[in-house]
Amino acid sequence: MKLRTTQDNTHELLDTRHLTESAYVLRMSRRGLQFRSGQHILLGEAGSIHNREYSVYSAEQDDYFEVLIKEVDDGLVSKQLKKLKPGSMLQLEGPLGFFTIEPGLIGNAKFLFVATGSGIAPFHSFVRSYPALNYKILHGVRYASEAYEKDTYPSEQYVLCTSQDKKGDFNGRVTSFLESNPVETDTHCYLCGNFEMIHEVFEILERQGVPPQQVHAEVYF
């Protein structure tokens, strides 16, 4: 398959930061490429015909690009990228996507970010790019060890929901948390991660009266 690529879309891998056994952050050279927080890139090893979408994890003002990747059992690209050493070349297309925040709302509206697993990536970028953002994050994971770089977020703005251990702020799924903690209807809601969570949260928010225009979703798988 032909993917339109510019001649010069290679970026050098600067560093791999391992957050857990399976999750890691790739830092690569930025090379002046502009993006809006919430957008994703198509990323693969230089010269490979395989690439996948990854949300940009770093901030708009950083002089590097980062993505947070969860290695998937039986996955292809998430495994390939994990093996790369600093100095390797990556091929990048984009930025792409519309999972972004209208600039006029920053500092003027309330935001709720709901993530499962690596779905926290675009929210990390939002929070770091826009210090004036009035937000709360619900992060759903199985074990508390998957609370990727949670120190980025003030503890009163970050709720860790753990479904398989009791070490989170809330013991259960993000959906259960939302059922017992209704959302104010003027909140702008961003959902990112697995399809089942997003589908359920859509229904919950609708029942709670949040207008659909205020709900945005990025389905990873």
Place this chain on the structure above:
Amino acid sequence: MKKIAFKTLGCRLNQYETDALASRFHKGSYQLVDYNEPADVFIVNTCTVTNQSDQKSRQTIHQAVKANPDGLMLVTGCMATNHKQSLLETPGIDYVVDNDHKTSIFSLIESHFRGEHPDPEGFDEDLFSYDPAFKTFHTRSLIKIQDGCDNFCTFCIIPSVRGRAVSRPVNAILDNIREVVDHGFKEVVLTGVNIGRYDYDDVNFEQLVAKILELPGDFRLRISSIEPDGFTPHFFELFQHEKLAPHLHLCLQSGSEAILLKMRRMYTAREFRQLAEQLWDRYPDFNLTTDIIVGFPGETEKDFQDTVQMTKDLRFSHIHTFKYSVRNGTRAERMDGHLTERIKNQRSAVIRKISEENKHLYFNQMMGKPQRMLIERISADGIARGYGENYIPLRIKAKDLKRNTFVNVKPERIHDAKEMELWAKLL
């Protein structure tokens, strides 16, 4: 004089590009001939949107090569972009030109006949510098306003073969429309891959439409096929303008919230419903048509029933039904739950039947309501055919009718042939 024949598969954008190329060759003293006639040059403008499109494109190429072994064969379009290598290895094909280089086909053929051996990729990449399409194969003038798409719906190969979204400059579009209207075209149809995402120098799609409506001349504007996201209330107001045809082909794809999410569409079924209701609140006879994909991976019976319900509730007067077909390299290819052809066929038959029933309902609703018909063709028996502003196919029989003129008519009864039409009378 050299003879040239074109064959176009797929979407309106391809049709526009063929029209524009044909105009260029006509201006360059080539004789345009029917595709079934012998010719010096054959151009097949291919499509790759489904497996069937690939097969049809290949068949068309083979037939042409067989019928005209001495003619020059050039293959272009989305399938040529997606399967360039295998086409280059196919005997009988002389040139394969991808979408980025399509605008240079005239120069390439000229260079060939000068005895050079041009490399299609040696020409500039350009998506918009087509000649105005005067020499079209129909009465409506298609106007390309953008190319490419960044939505990456999980089933769709188009972003990979058409590339990133690029918008054509506002002034170039307005000039192009002035030209075709001056040339006598009465209907302008906006075309592109994802026209709702038009954005050039802070002029968005709605603003562009507003500017086009301000152009002088007796023409009407049809938006045609558009993705149902990003509309503001201003968009609905635009339809008050008498030049803007009250018809949209709004691509729904599925009525199931779950499937829309898996498809990575940019709207929910709920929002789509609201949109349709807002349109009908203001314009009760507004014509909505749509695309539906049946048998997307993981589509359960319940998901399908949601689509059935929605297609009935929203009474789309025409539903272009596609059976899901795997495209290599898309996310949907890697999803679980691919369905059998049998289920896809069954589901497709159900939607096609609803489409027919809806068409009957809509045509009956429009009975007796005046339409401004643009006459597209007049047959030997004096029957004129064309479309009203609501995009209903009309037929009338009257004296002194002229092709490419507007007439005011009133639909009176259904002409129930293979393709349903409405008989109308002159007002």
